Amino acid sequence: MKTQLTHMVSWAHRLLAEVLQPGDLAVDLTSGNGHDTLFLWRQVGVTGTVLSFDLQPQALIASAQRLRAEGAVVVCGEGIDAATAGVRFVLADHAQVNDYLITAPQAAIANLGFLPGGDQTLVTRPQSTLAALRALCARLVGGGRIAVVAYSGHPGGREEGELVERFCAELPPEQWRTIKLTTLNRRDAPWLMVLEKKMHHQ
Template sequence: MSSEPKPLLASPNGGLPSSVLWAQLMLKDRLRPGDVVVDATMGNGHDTLFLTQCVSPGGHVFAFDVQAAALVETAKRVPAEMTTLVHSGHETMRAHVPMELHGKISAIMFNLGYLPGTDKTLITRTETTMVAVREALELLKPGGLLTIAVYPGHEGGAEEGRSIAEWAVALEPRRFEVQHLRPINRAAAPPELWMVWKRG
């Protein structure tokens, strides 16, 4: 049995970080206390909690999900005074984030797919996701970061991934910097990460 310590920035099996962990590492490096951020896909609240920790004290997280169960689970994990939990799809974020915060959001995090532990047929949809990511860029402040974890392996996920790719590569390079991270030597369709930095 090896006595070497496990790397801190590793997947559960000791390998390279997952797409979600890569996103968290980037966000943790950039977010500061007092920032306002968005969790576009609340799920069970793990990303929402992570974001509250990044912007505490003084910050705020707007989190969105279409499933009532997501709000219930998330409310158990996060400080109420730091969060606004919205029972609505991410494509409505511009309507729910106060107008005075438009163009001032420090980061927006998407974790696409389905809510773990529930009906796997209830998934994020390409048509609403694409509306949401376009709105996200309008809400971001200059220097803000958008992260999108994509799961091409489940039904509907590959189409969603292709649409994200087509949209991302067409973004104006003078306004946005885009990176794409994915495992390349796996037979299955592993999760991928897209990151968009809005230039200052």
């Protein structure tokens, strides 16, 4: 199917789909309404695991509903480890992602900003976003990818995205490939950053 050229989430999904296999572990740093978690779960399948974080209970409730309706085994909070297949929703700051990673993930997504339809002042913040990205970078498998979709339409959004950009730009090129995808003719459009950890000796 043709991807809508400027729809960054679709490109994020396409680029993550290339590195995800049934049985893998994937992480959604911002569960929100569950669309990205559902995408990840479809890639890793019934034998795979998705860890999905949000600070807002209503986001996790909506996401859990969406995933259950699609037939996923869903666990909220404690009770599933990374060796158990299914979707684990975690009501916690994604800065703590490392505490929940029992094995190395193949892919992660961070769709930044606020919950669509929810409180627009409860947004992702640079400090926790960068802490989560640092932790994920350390744990990601070789060949794995992390996608970050940034938004400039809310206060602090552009600055947060630019800090993520700087973080990506400072990753050593011997170990990382990084790209940025932007819309050229719309100033406030979302943009996408993707990081790929190189395999050894590549």
